[in-house]
Each structure stands twice: as structure tokens, then as C-alpha cells.
């Protein structure tokens with residue numbers, strides 16, 4: 001049965017949620033607008049944000065509180081897709097995923113919290129399959145550019161070599177942007193959960209944490225700076241790798257291992273060449289941008305100027321057993337975490353409304369939406385995917 005709204009942006013008063021609302025208002029106005037609404041826990045704050053972000057006053061406002069499962073269920077029943085930017089997800093997200101799974105409502109979010117994702121897979125995958133709820137975590141910078149980057153490379157490898165590349169190296173060449181209070185809070189929530197339950201360390205460091213019942217070959221840790229002869233440069237640990245690599249392996253798992261059962265994947269940041277590159281790699285390995293208490297507070301994040309001047313460029317190198325190489329490059333305009341992420345999240349939700357049906361379950365963006373999502377991101381969201 002068609003529902004009252006195609007999309008509900010839940011968390012529309014937060015730093016990222018308001019950017020998603022602005023994106024819908026600017027990119028899909030008037031006749032091309034989906035049926036959408038803004039939701040949050042405070043009606044007065046929603047009214048303020050709707051006016052501030054230039055969203056038409058005709059866009060309905062819905063109140064729902066993460067502490068009140070009945071309000072979450074009532075919201076889910078009105079939507080084809082709920083977009084959630086209410087995080088940290090491990091603190092505020094569980095009842096919403098439960099409500100989506102129970103009501104057969106599609107769900108997209110920006111989660112980069114793998115222990116919670118695994119908990120949700122174990123708790124709700126069976127019910128989501130039964131009700132047809134398409135639950136898709138990590139529809140932002142973690143992990144779409146990486147998930148679709150590997151997918152794109154493997155399509156090209158199959159076309160050129162007749163087989164996937166068993167080894168793929170992801171190397172983040174440039175990235176300019178900042179962090180928000182919600183992201184800082186999510187990292188702190190994960191560290192607090194780890195302090196309470198040290199056994200979570202095994203899951204957080206397991207590249208196959210999101211592929212229940214399945215593991216694969218040994219994977220590089222990505223934790224030690226090293227010289228990478230493939231790109232003739234020094235590389236350093238990448239802060240998003242622990243979540244992206246798990247999602248990439250889950251895509252391979254959900255799709256029946258199109259990347260091969262022996263697939264090996266890592267992600268690192270390119271630090272530079274020669275001695276300067278080595279020194280930069282060592283410094284990057286020690287740098288934690290979210291460690292200081294003076295980090296951003298909930299609701300805060302990079303300014304519009306910082307978002308507009310941001311960008312990223314990510315190289316994927318596929319290597320075959322007989323030494324052949326194939327590259328793919330993914331780029332995005334705007335800063336990765338917010339300007340680009342808000343577009344990726346919005347287009348993922350629209351992709352579920354307009355392009356992709358598929359089965360219920362707990363999915364990755366690459367496994368459920370793959371090439372359809374990539375087309376939308378290139379057409380609308382300032383991203384490029386070039387295989388060659």
C-alpha cells in the first residue's frame with residue numbers, strides 16, 4: 001500500500017539532518033519534489049529549522065522521540081523510507097530500526113558504529129526479511145565512496161580480465177573537510193562502550209564483523225605506516241577504514257562473493273613521497289582529530305565555506321595474481337562528512353523510493369543499490385567514478 005510520505009527526514013534539527021532537508025528543498029522543488037516530511041523530537045525546533053533552511057512551510061513536521069517507541073512506530077507507518085540522522089545510533093537508534101523492521105519500512109542512516117550494526121543485524125535481519133523492510137546502514141562518506149568504489153573496480157576487472165581482482169588497495173589521495181559534534185559523540189560512545197565491555201575489541205578489529213558465520217583470508221591491519229610500492233608513496237592509517245572495510249566485506253558476502261572468496265582489501269591515506277612522506281605518515285598515525293575535549297558539540301560542524309571548499313579523491317588499485325593492475329578513482333565535491341554526505345544520504349533514500357525494490361533485510365548501499373545509486377550520485381551529487 002502506498003504510504004503518506006515517500007521520505008521522512010528524522011533528526012532534521014541536527015547538523016547533518018538540516019543539510020539533508022535543505023538538499024531536498026533545493027534539488028527537488030515544486031513538481032519534482034517527493035512527498036516528504038521533517039521529523040524530530042521538538043516541534044518548535046523543527047519549525048525554526050524549516051524556516052532557516054529555506055524549506056517550504058508546506059512541508060509537514062512530525063514529532064517522534066527515540067525514548068518513545070510508539071511515536072517511532074507511528075512515524076514509520078507513514079513513510080516508505082525513514083532517513084535517520086539521529087545519532088549516536090548506539091544510544092538513540094535501536095528502537096527506530098526495530099520499528100522499521102516490524103512495519104516493513106525502508107531505512108537509511110549514516111551509521112559508522114559497527115558493534116551496534118552487528119547487534120541490529122542479529123536482532124532484526126530475520127524480521128526485516130519477513131516484512132520486506134530494507135534496512136541500509138552507512139549511506140554517507142562511510143561507506144558509499146568505498147563500497148561503490150570497490151564495486152566499480154571489480155566490474156571493470158571482470159570486463160578486462162574475466163575475473164575479479166583478489167587484492168584491492170584503497171588509497172585516499174586527498175580529503176578536505178571537518179567533523180561535527182554528532183560524529184565526535186559517536187566515536188566517544190564507541191570508546192565508552194569498549195571501556196564497559198572490553199570483549200567488543202575483538203569485534204571492532206575483525207574485518208568480517210558484519211558477515212555473520214563467514215570469514216575470509218587474513219587482511220592487512222592498516223594500522224602501521226608503510227611504504228607502498230604499488231603507488232610509490234608512504235601511506236598512513238585511515239580513520240574510517242575500520243568501518244568501511246567491514247561494509248565492503250559485507251557487500252561481497254551479501255552478493256554471493258563476486259569479489260572472490262580470497263578477496264583482500266585495505267584502506268590507507270597517502271602521506272607523501274620520500275623522507276617527508278615517511279615523516280607525514282608517522283605524524284598522521286599519531287593524530288586523532290577527535291581526541292580533544294574542545295571538539296565540536298552536538299549541532300555544530302564545519303561552516304558553509306568549509307563545506308563548499310571541501311573535496312575528496314580516492315584511488316582504488318586492483319591487483320591480479322599474475323601482476324596485472326586496474327585502477328578506479330572516486331571523487332566528490334564538497335567536504336566528505338557533511339556537504340557530500342548529506343547528498344549521498346538523500347539520494348540513497350530516493351533510490352529506494354524510485355529505482356530499487358529488492359528484498360527486505362539488512363543491506364549495504366553497494367549490495368542493495370549498486371549501479372543505480374552510482375548513477376544518481378554522478379547525476380545529482382557531484383561524485384565521479386572512473387574505472388580505467
Ligand SMILES: NC(=O)c1ccc[n+]([C@@H]2O[C@H](COP(=O)([O-])OP(=O)(O)OC[C@H]3O[C@@H](n4cnc5c(N)ncnc54)[C@H](OP(=O)(O)O)[C@@H]3O)[C@@H](O)[C@H]2O)c1
Pocket residue numbers: 010011012013014015016017040041042045064065066067085086087088089092110111112138140141142143180181182183184186297298299300301336337338341
Ligand atoms: N557516516 C558519515 O559519513 C557521517 C557523516 C555525518 C554524520 N554522521 C553521523 O550522523 C549522526 C548525526 O550527526 P550530527 O553531527 O548531525 O549530530 P547532531 O547535530 O548532534 O544531531 C543529532 C540529531 O539527533 C536528535 N536527537 C538526539 N536525541 C534525540 C532523541 N532522544 N529523540 C529524537 N531525536 C534526538 C537531535 O535533536 P535535537 O536537535 O532536538 O537535539 C538532532 O536532530 C551521528 O551519529 C554521526 O556520527 C555520519
